[in-house]
Amino acid sequence: MNRFLSAALCVLFVSSVCSTAATAAKKAPDLTKGQTVYEGGCVACHKAGLMGAPKLGDKAAWAPRIAQGNKVLVNNAINGFQGKVGKMLPKGGNASLTNDDVENAVAYMAKQGGSK
Secondary structure, three states: HHHHHHHHHHHHHHHHHHHHHHHHHHHHOOOHHHHHHHHHHHHHHHOOHHHHHOOOOHHHHHHHHHOOOHHHHHHHHHHHHHHOEEEEOOHOOOOOOHHHHHHHHHHHHHHHHOOO
């Protein structure tokens, strides 16, 4: 019985470690894909600042948003957001985007912070 319990715990531990590693590996955003998503739709608001959207490369506009953390940025982009300064439609108004698409685009835009 003890061997069975030990084996079961070992399998559970290995499964947990593998699952955690897979989740961690998935979390790295793809900036190239993010740029493609940005150029395919996000640019419509984030280039000109429509509806209060922070412009790509505007450090002053992005800094307080980035300071809230990536989780908040991604959540607001996926689910939409109404703030004091502007409004973000869920997935930028493109329901066909996956959550990963949105996360990649957010990472791309945040990374551009002040480079343009």
